[in-house]
Amino acid sequence: MLDTLEISVKKVEKSRIEEVDFNNIPFGRIYSDHMFIADYKDGEWTDLRIQPYENLSLAPASSVIHYGQSVFEGLKAYKTKSGQTTIFRPMANASRLNKSAERMCIPEVPEELFMQALEKLLKIDSAWIPNQNGNSLYIRPFIFAMDDYIGIKPSDTYRFMIITCPVGSYYSEPVKVKIESVYTRAAKGGTGFAKAAGNYAGALYPARLAQKQGYHQLLWTDAKQHKYIEESGTMNIMFVINDTLITPEIGSTILNGITRNSVVTLARDWGMQVEERKVSVDEIIQAAKDGTLQEAFGAGTAATIAHIKLIGHEGVDYTLPAIEERKFSNKVLKALDAIKSGESEDKFGWLHMV
Structure with a gap:
């Protein structure tokens, strides 16, 4: 068994889920209540937290803006007929995220961090997983450079995040x-x-x-x-x-x-x-x-x-x-x-x- 990581949680005061028409969901436009964040500094991922979905604050000199040091993944969660939450092949996504990160000189996210963060986030926002046929909860993990430095070199600091959004079909026609x-x-x-x-x-x-x-x-x-x-x-x-x-x-x-x-x-x-x-x-x-x-x-x-x-x-x-x-x-x-x-x-x- 993997050790349980310490992930702090701050929940929204009021969910936005009642505003969503789950029978008419545009792809990638509506986001769930919460998001996961971890920060990388001094050689380790720290400050693991789940908090309300909100805008980020970045320095104008943040290296991701100027040099594009960023990688991401995409996967989906579903509700089975019995109401169980499932994720389709998440370990494959964790592995591919780290292959992408290596190529872009970004530190690896340990698999246990990826999986425990994902599971905890989905448990909190399980109501956002659609039950309608053809719909699902799209999951977007991503990592980006955070150094406040204009200079072409790998960043020393990074942020790993997971956001989710209920989605329907990506293409509405062939x-x-x-x-x-x-x-x-x-x-x-x-x-x-x-x-x-x-x-x-x-x-x-x-x-x-x-x-x-x-x-x-x-x-x-x-x-x-x-x-x-x-x-x-x-x-x-x-x-x-x-x-x-x-x-x-x-x-x-x-x-x-x-x-x-x-x-x-x-x-x-x-x-x-x-x-x-x-x-x-x-x-x-x-x-x-x-x-x-x-x-x-x-x-x-x-x-x-x-x-x-x-x-x-x-x-x-x-x-x-x-x-x-x-x-x-x-x-x-x-x-x-x-x-x-x-x-x-x-x-x-x-x-x-x-």
Whole structure:
């Protein structure tokens, strides 16, 4: 058993939960009553506390503002049919947070700190976990530099926080994507595998250009040749061609998605042929042309499974089969939802009970 950490608690005087319409929740706009905070100084995480959700006070010279030393994670909590609170694969998120932190010269958050803070916060704000089908409590752990110093070096002080928000669907409809052949999200040796804040900032402008053309997201390609598909803006990318699940292999430029891993695990467990490898743009476009591209979808925490209905490339849009015809992605989405809700056996030990 892990030692119980000392986490102080200051609760809100009055909850805001009565103001929330849980049947109409915008994604990432409404936040739960409390948040967790820990501060890193003199080589250790100190002052562990849960307090009311409120704005932060930062020095104008705070190094995170000027140099972007920040990493984050995203995971979800659910209520089972019996009312039990569960978190989907939180230890995987704790591990990935520390991999991202290492790349950005940020101190590691011990797993016991991550888990105990998360559990205590969820117990306090358990009423914020939606019961409605398709809804969940989104959890955002993050770490950022706190030094009051304008100078390019790793900070000596940091803050680790966890905030939560009830959410509905990230995408309200199947998405249209465009294969990006000019701009680059990540290059070999860079920070593409990490959930570093700056990765997302650099992707905003190309994504905006695509959105002006009527697309929801980009399919990023390799930085050197723009020849191979890597991932989408908010999720890993997967294709079904001739009844085979094909997805780009994980590397230094692609996030090691937890939902991605879950989908691949289920597919293999069902006996489906799975290929994790380089996926060329030419291969996908040819499959779209000859009708062998049966499905394309994104996999990520926010969306879980996001059906892709159209792929744009070099001025041509390729429409994919109707959503109801997609056997695998519909099946895997249903299976993941059933595991998270406790309706199906958790044979892989993915659920963490709170």
